[in-house]
Structure formats: structure tokens, C-alpha cells
Amino acid sequence: MSETQYKPTVAYLGPEASFTHIAATTLFGSAGLVPQPTIPDCIEAVEEGKVAYAIVPLENALEGSVPMTIDYLFHGSELFINAEISMAIEQHLMVNKKMKEKSGQIESIHSHPVALAQCHKYLQYHYRRTPLMQTTSTAAAAKHVSENPELSIAAIGNRLAAEKYNLHIAEENIHDFHFNHTRFVVLSLRKGHLDLPNHSERAKTTLMVKLPEDDRSGVLHQILSVFAWRKLNLSKIESRPMKTGLGNYFFIIDVMENEEQPMMKGALEELAALNCSVRSFGSYYTY
Ligand SMILES: O=C(O)C(=O)Cc1ccccc1
Numbered sequence: 270m271s272e273t274q275y276k277p278t279v280a281y282l283g284p285e286a287s288f289t290h291i292a293a294t295t296l297f298g299s300a301g302l303v304p305q306p307t308i309p310d311c312i313e314a315v316e317e318g319k320v321a322y323a324i325v326p327l328e329n330a331l332e333g334s335v336p337m338t339i340d341y342l343f344h345g346s347e348l349f350i351n352a353e354i355s356m357a358i359e360q361h362l363m364v365n366k367k368m369k370e371k372s373g374q375i376e377s378i379h380s381h382p383v384a385l386a387q388c389h390k391y392l393q394y395h396y397r398r399t400p401l402m403q404t405t406s407t408a409a410a411a412k413h414v415s416e417n418p419e420l421s422i423a424a425i426g427n428r429l430a431a432e433k434y435n436l437h438i439a440e441e442n443i444h445d446f447h448f449n450h451t452r453f454v455v456l457s458l459r460k461g462h463l464d465l466p467n468h469s470e471r472a473k474t475t476l477m478v479k480l481p482e483d484d485r486s487g488v489l490h491q492i493l494s495v496f497a498w499r500k501l502n503l504s505k506i507e508s509r510p511m512k513t514g515l516g517n518y519f520f521i522i523d524v525m526e527n528e529e530q531p532m533m534k535g536a537l538e539e540l541a542a543l544n545c546s547v548r549s550f551g552s553y554y555t556y
Contacts, residue, residue, distance in 0.1 A: 276301045277321035279455075280314040286430040287408035292354050292453040293324045296465060296556060307405050308337040312346055315456055322351065323456045328505075329358070330450040332386045334521075339509060342456070342550075343477055343521065349551040350475055352455040352463040360388050360425050360444040363411060363436040367418045372439040377402050379410035380425035383451075388425055390445040411436055460551040468554035472527040473504065475551070476537075478520045479511070481544035488543070489520075495539045496524060499532045527552040 279297050282289040283304025293302050303320055305311045311323040326335045327342075342348065360380075364372050378385075378392065379402040385392070392401065404410040407426030414424040415434035423439065424430070431438050455463060462472060480488055496503055502525040511517035526533050528549055540547050 278303055280305045280311040280320045280323040282308055282311055282325055282406050284408050284412055286433040287406040288358060288427060289324055289326055289453060291429060292356055296354055309341050312341045315348060321457060324453055326451050327454045328452040329383055330448055331446055332383050335383060348456040348458060349460040350454045350553050351457050351461060352553050352556060354453050354556040355450050358449045358451050359427060359442055360384055361428060361431060361438045362423055362425055362440040362443050363431045364423045364439050365414055365418045366435060366437045368421060369437045374421050375399060375423045376421040378423045379404050379413055381407045384425045387444045387449060391443040462553040468556050471525055472552040472554055474524045474526060474528045474549060476522045477548045478522055479546040491543055492545060495536050499536055501526050501532060501536060
């Protein structure tokens with residue numbers, strides 16, 4: 270896919286100044302970006318052909334997968350991954366400028382559940398009795414605080430959101446761990462990697478692997494050896510519930526190789542021979 274001829278439309282988890290918005294502008298620039306209120310709305314917009322791409326958060330270094338994305342992407346969607354971007358995340362506590370002198374009186378703190386989780390220790394230590402309110406994004410929380418100057422509330426989000434919604438940063442860098450990175454993925458109806466400047470040297474392939482029905486012992490070992498003896502490096506393996514009953518899982522496996530390479534083709538054939546059902550989300554680069 271070449272992006273040189275036209276400017277694609279891209280749905281992102283908005284509103285403006287969300288972390289996903291920053292990831293989207295880094296990859297695509299600011300033209301053609303279409304904010305959506307929720308992750309499912311982003312996925313639906315691309316499924317219905319209203320936009321060419323969607324960009325959503327997939328996984329956080331501290332908190333693991335973003336459940337909403339996993340649920341919609343791996344259970345029923347027909348989308349492929351065309352690119353990923355990994356970004357450092359810094360969280361700040363922000364209040365309405367009218368509250369600047371009264372940040373000791375915060376009555377509730379609003380943010381995306383992943384952001385609240387990333388600041389858990391800070392919140393436990395400083396705001397143990399303050400109710401935490403979940404919002405659809407950190408930017409939605411910042412916007413809410415900006416639109417309600419009469420309320421004694423705070424948001425957690427990035428510096429751009431504080432600037433965009435004219436808020437005062439009451440406390441900087443409140444995330445609990447220094448290494449706080451999030452992986453965002455670009456999705457579309459077409460398989461194939463985005464070709465933008467400055468991508469990783471190697472392509473990566475994401476697979477969803479369902480175990481065979483017969484539940485024989487040692488099958489996970491067999492699956493891993495399919496990759497091991499071919500020296501195919503895995504950068505991630507995660508088990509997720511199938512949602513069909515307790516104890517039923519599928520695996521999300523990221524392999525550091527392009528699926529067009531002969532070794533990968535062989536691996537996919539061998540997985541099929543083991544009676545595993547495999548869906549490839551395609552091969553793509555990291556930005
Ligand atoms: O809420 C946002 O701004 C997002 O884009 C989702 C998110 C939340 C926390 C860390 C990374 C991404």
C-alpha cells in the first residue's frame with residue numbers, strides 16, 4: 270500500500286489530544302483524522318468503509334492488553350493490522366484553571382481506565398478516598414474538566430490535553446513506572462503493511478491461534494515448537510478467554526517475520542496440520 274498518492278482518512282479514539290490522537294498525527298499528519306468517541310466506534314467506522322484506517326491502543330507495557338480493543342478486534346472483526354506505533358506515555362494530574370488554588374479539594378478524578386491503572390500507586394497514596402471515574406479517553410476527561418469549571422474535579426492525561434483544554438497541571442508525571450509505553454495499531458479492511466518513512470527493519474506478523482477441539486495434552490508445546498525449530502522469534506504470546514466457557518482460550522502470537530517468508534508459510538501449514546485454527550492479521554512494521 271502506498272500512501273503517496275492520497276491522504277487517507279483515519280478514525281482515532283478522540284477527542285483531540287488523546288494519546289491515540291498523538292499517535293495518529295505522528296503517523297499520518299493532522300489532515301484526514303476523524304475523532305470517534307470509543308474504540309468500538311473506531312473499529313466500526315473502518316468496517317463500514319467510512320474511513321480507510323482506524324488507530325486504537327492495543328497494549329500497554331504496564332497494564333497489558335487494552336481489553337476493549339482485544340474484544341472487538343479478535344472476536345468477530347474482519348480487520349487486518351497495517352502498522353504499529355509504540356509511544357512513551359506520561360500522565361499528569363490536571364484541574365480547571367479556576368481550581369488552581371484549590372487542588373487540595375479535588376472531589377473526583379476522571380480518566381481512561383488504563384490511565385487510572387498506570388497511576389494507581391500515586392492515587393492510592395495521595396487520593397485514597399477520592400472517587401475515580403472512568404472516561405472513554407484521557408482527552409474526554411480533560412474536556413469534561415474544562416467544560417465544568419464549577420466542579421471540584423481533576424483529569425489525568427497528557428500535556429497536550431492540558432494545553433488544548435486550557436487546564437492547569439497540578440502534578441506532573443504521576444505514572445507509577447518510568448517505562449510506560451503503549452502500542453497502538455493501525456487497522457483496515459485490507460491485508461498489507463503501510464509504507465511510511467522511518468519504520469523498523471523487520472516486519473512482524475500477528476496471529477490468532479485457536480487450539481484443536483480434542484484438547485490433547487502437550488498441544489501448546491507442539492505449537493511453540495513449530496516456531497522454535499524454524500528459529501522464528503516470538504515477541505509476544507498471550508492467552509485470552511474465548512468467551513465460550515471457563516478454561517477455553519485462544520492465543521495471540523506476534524512473530525518477528527513476514528508471513529510471505531518460506532519459513533513462516535511452513536509454520537502456518539504445520540499449525541493447520543496440528544488442527545489449530547489460525548487467523549493472520551497480516552505483516553506490518555513498527556514506527
Ligand atoms: O485515553 C487516551 O488518551 C487514549 O488514547 C487511550 C490510552 C489511555 C492510556 C494510555 C494510552 C492510551
